[in-house]
Amino acid sequence: MTHRLPRRAALALPALILARPALALTLPERITQGALVIGRAPGARSAGFEGRTLRVSPEGVFAFGLGRDAGPEATLTLTNRDGRPEVRRIAVAPRHWDIQRLNGLPGRMVSPNADDMNRIRAEQERLNAARRTDTPIPHFAEGFAWPAQGRISGVYGSQRILNGQPRAPHLGLDVAVGVGTPLLAAAGGRVTLAEDLYFTGNTLLIEHGHGVTTLYAHLSRMDVREGQEVGRGQPIGATGATGRVTGPHLHLGMFWFATSVDPHPVLPGGPQP
Known part of the structure; x- marks a missing residue:
């Protein structure tokens, strides 16, 4: 006897097969205005910050900086080994200036x-x-x-x-x-x-x-x-x-x-x- 998956399950199967786990990413727990941010994403082929390409070391190390007057959110883009980009939104905490x-x-x-x-x-x-x-x-x-x-x-x-x-x-x-x-x-x-x-x-x-x-x-x-x-x-x-x-x-x-x-x-x- 031939058993068939319900149509809805059959349609969902390719998405399950194609799904990839998100890239592992390590960033400081709290990121503020004026911060030098050192990150690690061992599986990343490339990275970008606010539209600028970042160097990524063979070990997945990269860095970017936030200016004194940086806004409340910034965008980091990581590309995995298959060329698929992942966008991460970064919250930027404000600081008080003397x-x-x-x-x-x-x-x-x-x-x-x-x-x-x-x-x-x-x-x-x-x-x-x-x-x-x-x-x-x-x-x-x-x-x-x-x-x-x-x-x-x-x-x-x-x-x-x-x-x-x-x-x-x-x-x-x-x-x-x-x-x-x-x-x-x-x-x-x-x-x-x-x-x-x-x-x-x-x-x-x-x-x-x-x-x-x-x-x-x-x-x-x-x-x-x-x-x-x-x-x-x-x-x-x-x-x-x-x-x-x-x-x-x-x-x-x-x-x-x-x-x-x-x-x-x-x-x-x-x-x-």
Whole structure:
């Protein structure tokens, strides 16, 4: 005797056969404005964030950044080995931003003249080019170390009032340390810029793979050169008070390409915002 499945069951059978389990994805439990997000999707062939293609390591590691003013939701797209895309909606928690007032700065450091602005624009182009670097080794996935230890004197995202005038938010972490304090690389990577800049003085950029970059500003000395490979914790210079400062400190910035993110949460013991 021949047994036949009911028509409804027969129609459902191909869908059951074709179904695939969703890709395994690991992300931080809470994602906020200003976050550097390190994810893992071992079965992913490729990934994209907000329409931009992400590098994915052979182990499935990838990274993306959310700016200070990121909206409440972002879109991550993963593609499995069969070429099937999966869209994941990511909730982005808002943060509260402090106001920081700095007085006593030289007038030209708050309102540069025309010649200064020409220099600043040229330097910004070099910074932008360095931040476009995208190398394949995910050094960032090995974790970050403090480049110098000291009191936190400035936080990421705070609104800056300079000599009484509102200016752009502070997009970095300030560590109050004396001139000449040894400076260490926060993670392994390649030096993409080593230059004396108008606002940030002696400045180093190190790219840690997949467009993740750290910036070290106001240095008294730079001991590495552009193109040099460095390891996490390697001496790269000394802190100082060059550029626009009210006192000696290290300004530590972090970027995912052109997007500035908060370095504090990914440093050992750094608080979750």
